[in-house]
Structures are given as structure tokens and as C-alpha cells.
Amino acid sequence: MDGAANEAPHDASDLALLRAHAGGDADAFAELVRRHRDRLWAVALRTLGDREEAADALQDALLSAFRAAGDFRGDAAVTTWLHRIVVNACLDRVRRRQARPTVALPEAGPDEPADRRDAIAEHEVHLAVEAALAALSPEHRAAVVLVDVQGYSVAETAAILDIPVGTVKSRCARARARLAPLLAGVRNPDTVASVEVAESGEDNA
Amino acid sequence: MTSPASGPHPGVETLSDLQAGVLAGTAQESEVSAHLAGCPSCAERVGLLRNAQSLLAGLPAPSMPADVIARIDAALTDAALIDGVQAEPTAVAVLADRRRSRRRVGAGAVAAAAAVLFVAAVGIGTFQQRAGSDKSATASSRGSPGQGAGLVPQASGRTYTPATLAAGVRSLLAGVPPAAQGFGTPIAPGQSTRDSAVPADPATTLARLRQPAALSGCVTELAGRPGVVPLAVDYAVFQGRPAAIVVLPDPDPAKVQAWAVGPDCRPSQADVLRYQVVPRVG
Numbered sequence: 453m454d455g456a457a458n459e460a461p462h463d464a465s466d467l468a469l470l471r472a473h474a475g476g477d478a479d480a481f482a483e484l485v486r487r488h489r490d491r492l493w494a495v496a497l498r499t500l501g502d503r504e505e506a507a508d509a510l511q512d513a514l515l516s517a518f519r520a521a522g523d524f525r526g527d528a529a530v531t532t533w534l535h536r537i538v539v540n541a542c543l544d545r546v547r548r549r550q551a552r553p554t555v556a557l558p559e560a561g562p563d564e565p566a567d568r569r570d571a572i573a574e575h576e577v578h579l580a581v582e583a584a585l586a587a588l589s590p591e592h593r594a595a596v597v598l599v600d601v602q603g604y605s606v607a608e609t610a611a612i613l614d615i616p617v618g619t620v621k622s623r624c625a626r627a628r629a630r631l632a633p634l635l636a637g638v639r640n641p642d643t644v645a646s647v648e649v650a651e652s653g654e655d656n657a
Numbered sequence: 658m659t660s661p662a663s664g665p666h667p668g669v670e671t672l673s674d675l676q677a678g679v680l681a682g683t684a685q686e687s688e689v690s691a692h693l694a695g696c697p698s699c700a701e702r703v704g705l706l707r708n709a710q711s712l713l714a715g716l717p718a719p720s721m722p723a724d725v726i727a728r729i730d731a732a733l734t735d736a737a738l739i740d741g742v743q744a745e746p747t748a749v750a751v752l753a754d755r756r757r758s759r760r761r762v763g764a765g766a767v768a769a770a771a772a773v774l775f776v777a778a779v780g781i782g783t784f785q786q787r788a789g790s791d792k793s794a795t796a797s798s799r800g801s802p803g804q805g806a807g808l809v810p811q812a813s814g815r816t817y818t819p820a821t822l823a824a825g826v827r828s829l830l831a832g833v834p835p836a837a838q839g840f841g842t843p844i845a846p847g848q849s850t851r852d853s854a855v856p857a858d859p860a861t862t863l864a865r866l867r868q869p870a871a872l873s874g875c876v877t878e879l880a881g882r883p884g885v886v887p888l889a890v891d892y893a894v895f896q897g898r899p900a901a902i903v904v905l906p907d908p909d910p911a912k913v914q915a916w917a918v919g920p921d922c923r924p925s926q927a928d929v930l931r932y933q934v935v936p937r938v939g
Contacts, residue, residue, distance in 0.1 A: 465881035468927030478737060480932045485729070486908075487881075493721035507725045511732050518736055581712045600713035618679070625677035629670040631713070632705040640711045 466530035474522040481518055488531055491602065492538050498597040499542040501586050505549075506542070513541035528611050535612040539594050546590040577638055584634040588627050595623035596631075664692050666699055673706050810867070812892040817902060817917060822895075823935040826904050826915045829889040830937065862899035862920050863892045872901075875922035879914075879929075880905055888913060895930050912936050 466487070472480035492513075496506040517537050524533055585593055598609040599620065606624075610617045667675075667689050675693070680686040693699050817825050865871050872890065877883045889904040895917040905914040917931035 465879055465927060468879070468929045469932065471927075472929045472932045477929075477932050479934050480929075481737075482730070482733060483914075483932070483934065485733070489721045489726065489729075490718070493725065494718050497719060498716065503722075507728065510725070511729050514729055515732055515736055518733055577712065578716055581716055584709075585713075596713065600710050601716050603714070621677045621679045622674065625673040625679050626670060628677070628706050628709050629668075629673035631709040632669060632673070632702070635709045635712055636705050638712060639708070640715050 467526065470521050470524055470530050473518075474524070481521065484530070484534075485514060488534055491531075492534060495535060495597060495602060496538055496542050498582075498585065498601050499539065499590070499594050500546055501582060505545055509541040509545045510538060513538040516541070532608065532611045535598075536614060539598075539612060543590050543594060546593075577640070580638045581635065584631050587634060588630060592623050592627040592630070595620055596627035599624050600628070663695070664688065666696065667692060669702050669706070672699060672703055676703065676706055810872070810890040810892065812863075812867075814893055815891070816894045816897070817900070818896055819931060819933075822902075822915050822917065822931060822933055824939060825891075826889070826902065826913065826935050827937065827939050829891055829902070829904060830913065863901060866901050866918075866920060866922060867892065871923065874924045875901070875918060875927075876903060876905070878922065878924050878927045879903060879916050879918070898930060900930055907934055909934075911938070 466484060469480040469484045473484070492510060493506065496510045496513075497503065500506045500509060513534075514537075517534055520537075524530070528536075585597070588596065594613060595609060598604045598612060599606060604612070606617055606620050610620045613620065671680075671685070671689055672693070674680050675686065675689050680689065693703065811829065815825070866875060872887075876885055876887055879885075885905055887903050887905055889902075891902040893900055893902050895902070899920055900917045901920075901922065903916045903918060905916065907914045912934050915931075915933045915935045916927075916929060919928035919930055921928040
């Protein structure tokens with residue numbers, strides 16, 4: 453999982469980059485974006501469920517961060533601050549266009565498993581999960597995307613969303629309660645795949 | 658432990674609250690736990706909650722697509738030009754480099770970038786000419802023993818500016834000690850320079866950073882992780898301030914990261930005066 457905890461060593465130099473940018477350095481912000489763009493993209497994509505909307509929201513958010521860097525007070529990690537700006541931009545956008553259906557997201561081509569049938573099955577599972585996420589309220593979706601999809605801790609998520617830890621837990625719990633029946637007939641392809649591998653292994657033995 | 662379930666079945670929301678720790682420390686927590694222990698159908702619904710969590714965790718982690726990268730890069734570059742963050746006639750190797758990957762750009766931005774590019778090209782050309790003419794005089798000092806894994810820190814005492822940082826870094830990497838400003842001979846670590854043309858003697862002010870351990874702490878801070886070996890280090894002056902020019906590898910093998918840091922660069926305090934990504938070939 454691509455959690456923020458893995459990136460902790462970046463924190464100090466993230467701050468250095470942000471300070472350098474605020475001091476007029478032309479490259480520092482681009483480097484900061486380069487370090488974190490994939491995770492910020494994933495959060496925007498999963499929160500909005502639409503590629504173009506996610507791109508718009510991320511652009512708005514990063515421009516806003518670019519200009520607000522001088523106001524950063526250092527009371528949170530730079531990544532937390534960036535995530536907060538991105539999530540807020542997504543929530544603004546999703547509130548403006550409530551209840552639009554999720555558009556199917558294209559999955560990466562080069563990483564597609566060689567076995568076409570497995571790939572299709574896996575793709576369908578992902579689409580089902582994305583469709584179920586779209587049924588959640590924006591606030592519940594943001595919380596469960598950060599914790600369950602992106603793997604951030606409850607405490608980090610609370611800092612990103614600027615809400616108490618207890619509220620994060622309760623939003624995640626409500627989101628899972630809503631998702632559980634919607635996804636009752638869907639099974640994790642990883643689990644299925646490993647079973648199949650085990651079976652074929654026995655056949656060969 | 659499988660006594661028959663007591664009380665009414667809790668709702669799936671309550672079960673989810675229990676799983677998430679929302680009920681921790683409440684009377685309801687023990688009630689629901691007790692019921693769950695003896696109720697297969699509620700245990701099954703907890704299984705569905707876990708299934709949902711597992712499916713969420715199994716969603717692929719997408720990388721930002723190239724078109725979105727290009728678009729955001731362009732928006733940020735335009736914003737920098739509009740906001741005047743790049744007011745100095747400087748970092749234009751970088752601007753030029755970025756322009757290659759940009760898909761769309763305002764006409765104003767192109768004009769501004771072109772104007773800046775011209776100024777910088779003149780500046781870099783001048784510097785390269787000077788460095789070239791001093792090359793023979795300083796060639797004998799190349800390959801002097803260094804600290805650490807093949808790194809040869811220099812102490813040119815040279816004055817770098819935002820405009821000459823890129824070219825200066827490239828000459829460092831080429832093994833040509835920058836010889837401008839009357840500091841033609843690299844200074845041995847610990848030895849002070851006799852020339853006091855700079856406001857603060859860099860050799861003295863930067864004494865701490867000359868210690869391998871202190872330099873290593875600074876480099877770890879800049880790189881964001883330990884174990885990064887700098888490609889070059891030059892104890893010098895940046896815009897009138899004593900500075901270590903630290904050159905680190907960039908994820909893009911065609912580029913390097915140039916950091917100008919002050920004497921206080923250490924873990925959790927980078928003391929960055931300037932940061933620039935520099936193409937290896939100017």
C-alpha cells in the first residue's frame with residue numbers, strides 16, 4: 453500500500469523545499485509536486501471518481517498551494533498540508549455537482565496482467581468498488597478513501613481532514629457499513645487468484 | 658465460548674462501529690461483542706465489512722497520467738511567470754527544459770521565457786569562457802584525495818549566483834575546479850583562504866560542514882533519506898553568503914540537483930539558499 457508512513461523521511465526536506473519555494477526558488481515547488489503527485493492523484497481520483505474532474509481539482513489545489521506556501525505554519529507535515537488542500541478542492545467540486553454517476557476509470561495498460569481473463573475479472577472488481585464508492589456521501593468517501601484505499605492512519609487522516617480522530621473512525625465505519633452490502637457479491641481478485649494458483653500447482657504436482 | 662447470542666441483532670452500522678473502535682470503552686461495546694461471539698449471522702455480516710475493506714485496499718494505486726503531469730506543470734510554470742516568482746534572470750536552463758515537455762503555454766509566457774533565456778545564455782556563455790581559460794592552470798589539482806566514497810569536495814571560494822549555478826555545477830561535475838573570483842586553487846580541508854575578498858571567509862564559516870559527519874547529515878537532510886552520496890561539493894559563496902554547493906543525483910539520470918546551503922545545514926534544518934534541477938548537459 454502506498455501509505456504516507458513510508459514517506460516519512462521526506463518530511464524534513466519537503467519543508468526545506470517549501471521554504472525555498474516561498475523564498476523565490478523557481479524549482480523547489482516542482483520537485484515537491486514530483487515527489488507526491490502520484491499519491492495526490494490517487495486521492496483526487498478516488499474521491500471524485502472522474503478523471504477530468506480529478507485533474508481539474510488537482511490543478512486548482514496545487515496552484516493554491518503554490519501561492520499559499522508562504523502561509524504554511526509548519527504545524528503539520530508538508531504532505532498532510534498538501535493532502536488537505538487537495539481533498540478540500542475535491543470536496544468543493546463534488547458538492548457542486550452532487551450525485552453525478554461515476555465514469556469508468558481506465559486502468560494502466562503496461563501493468564495489466566498477461567492473462568487477459570484475469571485482467572478483465574480484476575477490472576470488473578475495481579469498477580464495482582468504484583461504483584460503490586460513488587454511492588457514499590463526499591465526506592464519508594474522503595475518509596474511507598484516505599484510510600482504506602490509500603492506507604493512511606486514522607490520525608493522519610484526521611489531520612488531513614482537520615476533524616477529530618473519533619469523527620474519522622465513525623465516518624469510516626458508516627462508509628464500510630454502506631459498502632458492505634453493495635459489495636457482498638464481489639470478492640477480492642487477489643484472493644481468488646491465489647486460490648487458482650494453488651489449485652494449478654497441485655495439478656502439476 | 659459459543660453461547661447462544663443474547664439480545665437483538667445489532668445493525669451493520671453498529672457492527673462497523675465496533676470494528677472501527679467507535680464504541681471503545683462504552684457499555685454498548687461489551688453488549689455487541691458478547692452478542693457477536695454467539696451469533697453466526699452477525700459474524701457473517703462482519704465478514705462482509707472485512708470483504709469491503711479488503712476490496713478498497715485492493716484498488717490499484719494509479720500513477721498520475723502524463724497528460725495530467727504536463728498540464729499541471731504548465732499551469733505552475735505560468736503561475737510562476739505571472740506571480741513574478743522567477744523575476745530574476747536566472748534558472749532558465751530549467752525553464753527551457755520544462756518548455757520541452759509542455760503541451761500548451763500562453764503566448765505571454767513564451768515571450769517572457771524567451772527574454773529570460775537570452776539573458777541567461779549570455780551569462781552562462783561568459784562564465785564558460787572564463788572557466789575554460791583557467792583550465793590548464795588548475796588541471797594539476799584534479800584527482801586530489803577526497804573524503805567518502807570517491808567524493809572530492811572542493812573549496813573554490815568562488816561566488817555562485819542564481820544565474821551561474823547551473824554552469825558552475827556542470828563544471829564541478831566535469832572535474833574543472835571553478836577558478837573565478839581569484840580562488841583558483843582548491844583549499845585543503847581545514848586550511849583557510851588568504852584572500853578576503855568575500856564578505857565572510859567561507860573557509861572559516863563552513864568549517865563545521867567540512868567535517869564528513871556534518872556534511873553527511875546535511876546531505877541526508879537534502880536528499881530526504883540516508884545513504885545518498887553527493888556527486889560534488891564545493892565550499893564557496895552564494896550571493897555573498899558562505900555556502901556549500903552540494904550536487905546530488907536526480908531521479909532523472911539526465912539531470913542533477915544543485916543545492917546551495919548555508920553553514921547551518923544539518924538534520925531537520927536544511928538551511929537552503931537555493932535549489933535547482935540542472936541538466937547535466939547545458
